[in-house]
Amino acid sequence: MNLRATLATLALTATVVLGLTACAATEAAPGLRASSDSDPSPVTAELSIEDGRLPDGDPVSPFDVDLPAIARLDPALLAATQAAATEAKSDGVEMVVTSGWRSARFQQSLVDDAVQKYGSSEEAARWVKSPEESSHVSGKAVDIGYTDAASWMMQHGPDYGLCQTYTNEMWHFELATEPGGTCPEQQTDAAG
Numbered sequence: 001m002n003l004r005a006t007l008a009t010l011a012l013t014a015t016v017v018l019g020l021t022a023c024a025a026t027e028a029a030p031g032l033r034a035s036s037d038s039d040p041s042p043v044t045a046e047l048s049i050e051d052g053r054l055p056d057g058d059p060v061s062p063f064d065v066d067l068p069a070i071a072r073l074d075p076a077l078l079a080a081t082q083a084a085a086t087e088a089k090s091d092g093v094e095m096v097v098t099s100g101w102r103s104a105r106f107q108q109s110l111v112d113d114a115v116q117k118y119g120s121s122e123e124a125a126r127w128v129k130s131p132e133e134s135s136h137v138s139g140k141a142v143d144i145g146y147t148d149a150a151s152w153m154m155q156h157g158p159d160y161g162l163c164q165t166y167t168n169e170m171w172h173f174e175l176a177t178e179p180g181g182t183c184p185e186q187q188t189d190a191a192g
């Protein structure tokens with residue numbers, strides 16, 4: 001494969017991977033997960049459930065603590081998310097987790113893919129945080145689906161201290177206030 005074809009393949013792969021799994025990409029629709037990894041980048045292909053990837057197939061709930069993506073969340077964030085999910089269910093809203101804790105190398109693969117997609121590390125940094133900065137790597141962030149559940153969380157999450165952190169990521173929540181408190185002003189994007 002020549003260089004041009006290789007780059008085209010990498011760009012396509014990055015687009016697919018980012019569109020489905022990176023919470024920081026504005027075009028990533030909430031509630032979607034990678035359903036087909038037919039052409040993953042080499043690093044992405046090595047990532048496993050132990051890195052915080054979610055298994056294909058059944059939706060993941062905040063109670064699936066057998067998965068590292070759920071089990072390695074900050075205990076207070078996990079408890080708050082579980083309590084919110086239980087309340088949402090009583091309102092008839094199913095809450096799923098589309099991304100939780102991620103290993104540093106999982107996050108780095110998202111950064112690498114973003115660099116391929118956006119053409120420079122500076123531009124990529126607007127969309128995906130480094131492993132050192134990502135609140136997913138520290139277990140302090142959870143991405144919620146589906147859209148109705150994310151909307152429910154925007155309304156009721158503060159009752160549990162859960163706040164939508166970025167204006168361009170309606171699915172990304174962090175423990176950012178006291179239960180029943182007021183959420184801090186949202187940041188515009190991941191680099192904010």
Ligand SMILES: [Zn+2]
Pocket residue numbers: 023024099136141142143169171172173
């Ligand atoms: Zn997120």
